Amino acid sequence: MSEELKNIDKKYVLNTYSKDYVNFKSGINATLFDDSGKDYIDFTSGIGVVSVGHGNKQVADTIYKQVSNITHTSNLYMIEPQVKLAQQIAKLSGYDVGTFFANSGAEANEGAIKIARKYGEKNFEKKRYKVITLEHSFHGRTITTVKATGQDKFHAPHFAPYPDGFSYDNTIDDIYNSIDDETVAVMIELVQGEGGVQPFDKKDIQELAKFLNDNKILLIVDEVQTGVYRTGEFLASNLYEIQPDIITLAKGLGGGIPIGAVITKHKDIFEPGDHGSTFGGNYLSTATGLEVLNILEDYKVSGKLDEAIIYFEEKLDSLYKKYSNLFLESVGLGLMRGLRVKDEETLTSIVSKAFENGVLVLKAGKNTLRLLPVLTISKEEIDEGFKRLGDALEEIS
Numbered sequence: 001m002s003e004e005l006k007n008i009d010k011k012y013v014l015n016t017y018s019k020d021y022v023n024f025k026s027g028i029n030a031t032l033f034d035d036s037g038k039d040y041i042d043f044t045s046g047i048g049v050v051s052v053g054h055g056n057k058q059v060a061d062t063i064y065k066q067v068s069n070i071t072h073t074s075n076l077y078m079i080e081p082q083v084k085l086a087q088q089i090a091k092l093s094g095y096d097v098g099t100f101f102a103n104s105g106a107e108a109n110e111g112a113i114k115i116a117r118k119y120g121e122k123n124f125e126k127k128r129y130k131v132i133t134l135e136h137s138f139h140g141r142t143i144t145t146v147k148a149t150g151q152d153k154f155h156a157p158h159f160a161p162y163p164d165g166f167s168y169d170n171t172i173d174d175i176y177n178s179i180d181d182e183t184v185a186v187m188i189e190l191v192q193g194e195g196g197v198q199p200f201d202k203k204d205i206q207e208l209a210k211f212l213n214d215n216k217i218l219l220i221v222d223e224v225q226t227g228v229y230r231t232g233e234f235l236a237s238n239l240y241e242i243q244p245d246i247i248t249l250a251k252g253l254g255g256g257i258p259i260g261a262v263i264t265k266h267k268d269i270f271e272p273g274d275h276g277s278t279f280g281g282n283y284l285s286t287a288t289g290l291e292v293l294n295i296l297e298d299y300k301v302s303g304k305l306d307e308a309i310i311y312f313e314e315k316l317d318s319l320y321k322k323y324s325n326l327f328l329e330s331v332g333l334g335l336m337r338g339l340r341v342k343d344e345e346t347l348t349s350i351v352s353k354a355f356e357n358g359v360l361v362l363k364a365g366k367n368t369l370r371l372l373p374v375l376t377i378s379k380e381e382i383d384e385g386f387k388r389l390g391d392a393l394e395e396i397s
Helices: 003-012 057-067 080-093 105-122 143-148 172-178 202-214 236-240 283-301 304-322 344-356 379-396
Strands: 024-028 031-034 039-042 098-102 130-134 166-169 183-188 218-222 246-249 260-264 327-333 336-341 362-364 368-371
Touching: 039 379, 057 283, 080 098, 080 260, 080 283, 098 105, 105 143, 105 183, 105 218, 105 246, 105 260, 130 172, 166 172, 172 183, 172 202, 183 202, 202 218, 202 236, 283 304, 304 327, 304 336, 304 379, 327 368, 336 344, 344 362, 344 368, 344 379
Parallel strands: 130 166, 130 183, 183 218, 218 246
Antiparallel strands: 024 031, 031 039, 098 260, 246 260, 327 336, 336 368, 362 368
């Protein structure tokens, strides 16, 4: 990467990310190539975004065809791929739901909170508006979703004041005692991503879902990272065998094109004017999302997704056992995996050495090495990625 380009980045791009200065130029499935021709195995998929791989021809053809006709009109008119994508989401989820399309996970979670607040006004004599979330959760970077996030480090005083109505509990069991007559919803991730790739116990979640339903309190499940087959099923909610009131999606839904979705069984809650998005659900994003879901549905039905998950887990388990001096625990579900590292300094070193060895990995809370590979990753790419990660660990051990 040229020093000139690096200096331009530093001069004109706001300093919001600590980044490695590499200039990726092309990609094939789970392999990226930089401007010097060096290849990298991508165990991050753009933080869970590039679900069907880099340079996917079916997605590229769909984008080209759509852009060659209509990229965008507005939601003042019907948008055919939006209609079909909403229908496909309902079909794959198995729930009777309606969908609002946004541009990101944070926007989807904002929409979910607005649905909950309106539900709290319409269905109770005294308006309910409070939302309970969990410590170590992550729900977005807007002012409201930052406040919904249960990590103090995101509640920086220089962005205050924050909206009222959010509280945080440490465990699922704590939620029951926190509910009061102003509580309208509980918002959780079934596997906390930024919080350390931590799955919750299935029975605990099912009991919570039943309790909330019995008490007419909404269950919002943030599936921005777990959704779209990341955990092996279309939704982690399917895996946990629950039916939330509201589910949010983003990341892998567009295969790299920005899109978010709020899915709810309360299909009549919004009226014209209650919510909107200029770009949300436009021709480009929904046509792409529809193609991504078609690819992944076929991939799941063929058994290849489950094969990839099993093979990745086997390789991860071998690595975990071999380097037990570095790792404390293996966590996660499907192709959303993590290894707890003994300390933060070692984790930083692993990520750096992995990059040098040509494999991209991520950090997450609780000193976790996070792995979010392309869902369509090949066995050859898995083998090479773990070989390179092992080489990096050898340098540290």
